[in-house]
Amino acid sequence: MNLRRLWSIVVKELRQLRRDRLTFAMIVGIPTMQLLLFGYAINLDVRHLDAAVLDQARTAQSRELVVTVAQSGVLDFRHAPRTPQELAALLRAGAISAALVIPPDFERRLAEGDRPPLQLVVDGSDQVVQQAARQLAALPLAALRYPAQPAPAGNVEIVNFYNPERRAPVNTVPGLIGVILTMTMVLFTAMAIVRERERGNLEFLIATPVSPAELTLGKVLPFVGIGLIQVSVVLLLGVAIFRVPIRGSLLDVYLASLVFIVASLALGVFLSTLARTQFQAMQMAFFTFLPQILLSGFMFPYAGMPRPAQWLAEIFPMTHFVRLIRGILLRAATLAELWPELAALGAFGAVLLGVSILRTRKRLD
Amino acid sequence: MPSESAPAIVARGLSRRFGAVRAVDSVDLTVARAQVYGFLGPNGSGKSTTIRMLCGLLLPSGGAIEVLGYKIPQQAEPLKRRIGYMTQKFSLYDDLSVRENLEFVAAVHELPPAHARRRVEALLARHRLAELHAQLAGTLSGGEKQRLALAAAVLHEPELLLLDEPTSAVDPQSRREFWDALFALVDAGTTILVSTHYMDEAERCHRLAILDHGRLVADGAPRELAEALPGVVLLIDCDNPRRAQETLANERGVEATAQIGASLRVLAAADAATRARIDAALQRAGIAARIAPTRPNLEDVFVAATRRRPRAEAPPP
Ligand SMILES: Nc1ncnc2c1ncn2[C@@H]1O[C@H](COP(=O)(O)OP(=O)(O)OP(=O)(O)O)[C@@H](O)[C@H]1O
Ligand SMILES: [Mg+2]
Numbered sequence: 001m002n003l004r005r006l007w008s009i010v011v012k013e014l015r016q017l018r019r020d021r022l023t024f025a026m027i028v029g030i031p032t033m034q035l036l037l038f039g040y041a042i043n044l045d046v047r048h049l050d051a052a053v054l055d056q057a058r059t060a061q062s063r064e065l066v067v068t069v070a071q072s073g074v075l076d077f078r079h080a081p082r083t084p085q086e087l088a089a090l091l092r093a094g095a096i097s098a099a100l101v102i103p104p105d106f107e108r109r110l111a112e113g114d115r116p117p118l119q120l121v122v123d124g125s126d127q128v129v130q131q132a133a134r135q136l137a138a139l140p141l142a143a144l145r146y147p148a149q150p151a152p153a154g155n156v157e158i159v160n161f162y163n164p165e166r167r168a169p170v171n172t173v174p175g176l177i178g179v180i181l182t183m184t185m186v187l188f189t190a191m192a193i194v195r196e197r198e199r200g201n202l203e204f205l206i207a208t209p210v211s212p213a214e215l216t217l218g219k220v221l222p223f224v225g226i227g228l229i230q231v232s233v234v235l236l237l238g239v240a241i242f243r244v245p246i247r248g249s250l251l252d253v254y255l256a257s258l259v260f261i262v263a264s265l266a267l268g269v270f271l272s273t274l275a276r277t278q279f280q281a282m283q284m285a286f287f288t289f290l291p292q293i294l295l296s297g298f299m300f301p302y303a304g305m306p307r308p309a310q311w312l313a314e315i316f317p318m319t320h321f322v323r324l325i326r327g328i329l330l331r332a333a334t335l336a337e338l339w340p341e342l343a344a345l346g347a348f349g350a351v352l353l354g355v356s357i358l359r360t361r362k363r364l365d
Numbered sequence: 366m367p368s369e370s371a372p373a374i375v376a377r378g379l380s381r382r383f384g385a386v387r388a389v390d391s392v393d394l395t396v397a398r399a400q401v402y403g404f405l406g407p408n409g410s411g412k413s414t415t416i417r418m419l420c421g422l423l424l425p426s427g428g429a430i431e432v433l434g435y436k437i438p439q440q441a442e443p444l445k446r447r448i449g450y451m452t453q454k455f456s457l458y459d460d461l462s463v464r465e466n467l468e469f470v471a472a473v474h475e476l477p478p479a480h481a482r483r484r485v486e487a488l489l490a491r492h493r494l495a496e497l498h499a500q501l502a503g504t505l506s507g508g509e510k511q512r513l514a515l516a517a518a519v520l521h522e523p524e525l526l527l528l529d530e531p532t533s534a535v536d537p538q539s540r541r542e543f544w545d546a547l548f549a550l551v552d553a554g555t556t557i558l559v560s561t562h563y564m565d566e567a568e569r570c571h572r573l574a575i576l577d578h579g580r581l582v583a584d585g586a587p588r589e590l591a592e593a594l595p596g597v598v599l600l601i602d603c604d605n606p607r608r609a610q611e612t613l614a615n616e617r618g619v620e621a622t623a624q625i626g627a628s629l630r631v632l633a634a635a636d637a638a639t640r641a642r643i644d645a646a647l648q649r650a651g652i653a654a655r656i657a658p659t660r661p662n663l664e665d666v667f668v669a670a671t672r673r674r675p676r677a678e679a680p681p682p
Contacts (some may be wrong), residue, residue, distance in 0.1 A: 006473030012461065019460045204456035204517075207420050208473045209445050264618075362441075364422045 001213055009210075009218025013192075017222060023188065027226050031180045031233045037170045038176050039242050049129060052079035052099040054087050057106035065118075069100060087121070097123040098133065169242035174329045175298035177234045177257065178321040182264055182292055183285075185227055189268030189283040193219055198278060201362060212360035216353070220265045228254065229263035248328035252335045257325040259342055263317040263349035269356040292318040320344045373398045373525050373556040374419060379428035381414050381579075388414040390579035391428070395560060396572075399551055403570030404560035407671055411579040412560040413453055416527050419558070420450050433525055446474070449518035453529040453560075455510045459503025462514055466502050467520060474521035488516040492546070494508060501607055507534030511543070519550065526550065528559040532566065564664045573663075579670040580586050587663050594661040594669060596620060599643070601629040603654035612650045616642055621668045633667050 017023060055062050069078055075098055081087040081353065090096045101119040109117040122133045136296035196202050205215065231254065238244040246253065267288060293299060295309055296318040302310065313319045320341040325342075327333035335342055374396035381389040396402040405414045416425040419432055421441025430437040435444040450547060457466045457601030467488060471481035489495045492512040492537040497505065502513060511531055518526060528547075544566065547557055559570070564582045567573055568587050575583040575590075583590055603609050606629040608621045620632040633639050647654050 002475060005473055005475060008469055012458070012465070012469045014462050015465055016458065133600075199459070200452060200454045200456040201451050201458060202456075203422065203454075204450070205473075206422060207445060207448070207450040207452075209442065209475070210473050363420075363424065364417060365424055 001211065001217075004019045005210060006214045006218050006221075009214060010221050013219060013222045026114075026184065028233055030184055031230045032237065034180050034183075035173065035176060035234055035237050036174050036241075038172055038179070039238075047073050048076050049074060050096045050097050051075035051077050052081055052090055052100060053077045053095045053102070054081055054084065054088055055102045056104040057102045059107055061110070062102045062106050065102065066100065075100065091121065091123060094123075094209070097126060097129045107148040114270055117202065120126070139236075142351060168331065169238070170244055171326075172298075173238040173242055173244045174325040175296070175322045177231055177236075177325055178260065178296065178318045179293060179298060180230055180234060181261055181321075182289055182318050183224060184230060185261055185264035186271065186288060187282065187285040189219060189223055189265050190271040190275060190285050192223075192279050193269065193272035194278050194281040196276050207361040212357050212362065215362060216269055216357050218303070220262075220269060220353075223265050224258070224261055227264075228257065231257045231261075244329065246329055247332035248334065252328045253325065255335060255339075256321065256345075257340060259345045260317055260321040260324070261348065263345045263352070265351035266349040266356065267317070270359075271350045273359040295319065295321045298322050314344070315348075317345050317348050320348075372396055373433060374402075374558065375431045376415075376419070377417065377429045379417060379418060379430060379450050380426050381411075381423060382426045383520070387579045389418070389425075392576070392579075392581045394574060394581070394584075396556060398556045399554050400571040401547060401551055401557045401559060401569070402560065403567045403573040404576060405562075405564075405567045405667060406560070406576035407562075407571055409432070409578075410576040412576055414579075415576070416450075416529050416558065416560065420444070420448055420527055446521075447523055448525045448527060449521070449523035451514050451526070451528045451531050453520040453533070455502075455514060457502050457510075457517055460501060462499050462501055463491070463505070463593050464498040466513065470520050476521060478567055484520055488520060492516045499584050508539040511535055511539075515543070515546065515642045519555075524555060526555055526557045527560075528557065530560050530562065532561065532563065541588075560648060563582060564662070564667065567667075575667060576672045582670040583666060590663045590666045591663060594666050595635070596669065597635045598659050598665050599631040599633060599640075599656055599660045601631060601647075601656050602627065602658045603629070603647075603652050605652060608650065609647060609652050609654060611648050612652065613643060616646050618642060621665075621672055623668070630659075630665075632661075632669055653663060 053066050055066060066077065069075060077100075078098060079090055081090060084101070087099050087101070091099065093347065099121040101121055103119070106117055109115050109145075121132055123129050166345070196205075235244075235246070237251070239246065268285070270290070271281055271284045275284055291312065295313040296302075296316055297303065299314070302313060303320070305313065324335075324338050324341045324345075327338050328335070372395050376392060376394040379389055379392040379394070380387065392411075392417075404415070406412050414423060416578070418425050419430060419437065421438045421444060424438055433442055433447055435441070437444065445458060458469070466487065467485045468481065476484060489498055492515065494512060494516060497509060502510065505513060511534065511560055515528070515531060517526070526547075532543055535543060540563070547559070551557060559566070561567055570587060572585065573583070573587050573590060574581055576629065585593070587647060601609055606624045606627060609629050610624055613622055613629075616639075618634040618636070620634070622632070623630045631643070640669050644656070657663065
């Protein structure tokens with residue numbers, strides 16, 4: 001390994017990047033766009049669901065209840081069907097996603113407390129709606145009881161430690177750093193290397209004394225810098241717009257990101273040794289990208305996944321990064337406490353990079 | 366340590382298959398030092414494949430290669446410090462400027478910075494690139510690209526230059542300049558292997574190999590090859606050379622015909638019987654013609670060597 005030669009490849013790479021407007025725009029554009037999209041769109045505090053109310057009791061108390069529920073903002077009562085059949089039709093047509101049904105004997109049920117006084121009908125074909133239903137179920141209906149009596153205390157008190165306001169961006173933004181890095185790092189490197197081969201530059205390069213390690217590392221190093229810039233962009237916007245806390249050490253954030261960037265770049269380099277065209281490289285990048293997003297715990301909770309999916313998830317760098325970054329940003333965990341995740345990332349990067357360098361032959365066949 | 370007087374390139378039985386295609390088929394080559402050695406051959410005759418095997422970029426399917434004393438492909442890495450390779454397709458970076466490309470090549474070859482700067486300046490001047498130094502290589506004209514590629518190939522002062530069709534997109538004036546540059550390098554002791562489609566360029570080589578369908582069909586100095594041409598070249602002057610060509614095309618003993626302006630150039634067997642058949646055929650067709658033997662040129666050699674020789678198919682593996 002010759003450092004001057006390595007450096008000359010890095011410089012060449014940076015010069016090319018500077019002239020590649022599209023890539024350059026993507027470096028800052030992708031993180032910004034994704035952050036805003038995900039930050040605003042993935043919002044699990046569902047509000048303003050289209051709903052109907054079927055009030056069969058028609059008493060002062062039932063009307064009071066409807067007002068209380070409407071005030072919670074979760075449901076917007078747009079329809080008042082007169083029969084359960086009408087209600088079912090609305091639900092089936094998709095006109096409403098939830099309905100509040102108040103039975104004729106509402107007040108008696110409320111007073112006796114042996115049967116549920118209310119029914120909340122929800123569209124189970126939509127996961128988000130079910131989530132909202134759970135929110136509603138927690139409404140303090142006991143206050144409506146007549147005569148007033150103290151609400152029974154729950155058996156378990158839930159204490160939300162790191163996100164007391166239960167704001168979604170606090171959970172999504174840290175993981176989003178992983179999503180953005182995975183997308184850009186894997187894709188950029190894989191394409192950049194295959195492009196060199198497609199354009200014929202490689203035939204010239206491999207006829208010189210340059211070594212496979214210099215060739216690979218020279219390609220990867222500039223992207224490390226770019227990855228760190230992206231981390232900064234997401235952190236900055238995340239803190240400024242979504243008030244995401246940085247509770248742990250900033251150095252730890254960057255160290256974890258650095259190792260994750262290297263692991264992602266290694267994956268990109270590895271894909272480039274398999275792909276023949278830039279299009280193939282892109283397809284492969286997306287092929288690795290989807291399972292990472294789905295299984296890493298960023299979108300769906302890891303604990304809820306079946307065993308084989310969990311094993312698979314353990315292989316992906318993003319799984320470990322999501323744990324690291326949530327730990328550091330939200331729980332103020334230190335890298336020392338999270339070292340197994342960091343080690344897994346490091347191992348992933350080292351193995352793939354090594355395999356890729358071994359697979360890089362200075363030959364055309 | 367490779368000796369300095371030994372040939373620059375020795376290849377024996379060099380072969381390369383791509384599936385069933387024998388791209389290069391048992392080629393023997395010897396290239397002496399400080400010479401321009403030409404590779405002449407039609408499209409697909411295996412010129413690029415041979416050059417790639419000589420610099421270790423492709424593995425031969427058979428045969429032995431020694432370049433500058435190094436066994437190839439085993440010792441390809443040390444060889445790469447001492448050769449310059451100019452690919453057929455422009456392979457420098459389109460999105461780097463002329464100067465940046467040369468600086469990059471200098472660094473890849475580990476030229477000390479001060480020396481690299483001097484070399485880059487000298488080459489920019491010598492190859493008329495000084496005014497273009499800041500232009501992106503992708504926006505250069507064909508000829509300018511080739512000057513840049515040559516400058517890049519000679520930057521580290523290699524002992525052996527392998528040039529794959531270096532003048533394919535270049536006007537005649539620039540081609541002449543290009544060849545002047547090559548001879549200057551040869552005077553300085555560089556060995557040059559160059560592939561080409563152009564007869565005038567082939568004519569200028571010290572020695573020439575003609576490849577056809579992967580096989581070496583002629584090898585020697587251009588004049589030797591012309592003199593050793595089996596058969597005669599007849600120049601037929603007549604009113605209707607095209608009809609004369611049709612008339613003679615299938616005559617036994619006629620190897621090839623080509624219309625050159627108002628006359629027809631015929632490559633034929635040297636015996637008297639063939640000559641008599643040609644005269645008779647023209648007479649039968651009612652074509653009044655003046656027939657004169659003429660000196661064979663390299664094109665005749667090329668045509669004679671490469672005509673109607675089907676590619677040998679490799680047996681299925
Ligand atoms: N990588 C490859 N895979 C399959 N076939 C190949 C490959 N490279 C070359 N060939 C075949 O080998 C033969 C020789 O090709 P080569 O490029 O060496 O010819 P060439 O003499 O350089 O032709 P040209 O003058 O057109 O450049 C051709 O038939 C070509 O199709
Ligand atoms: Mg070729």
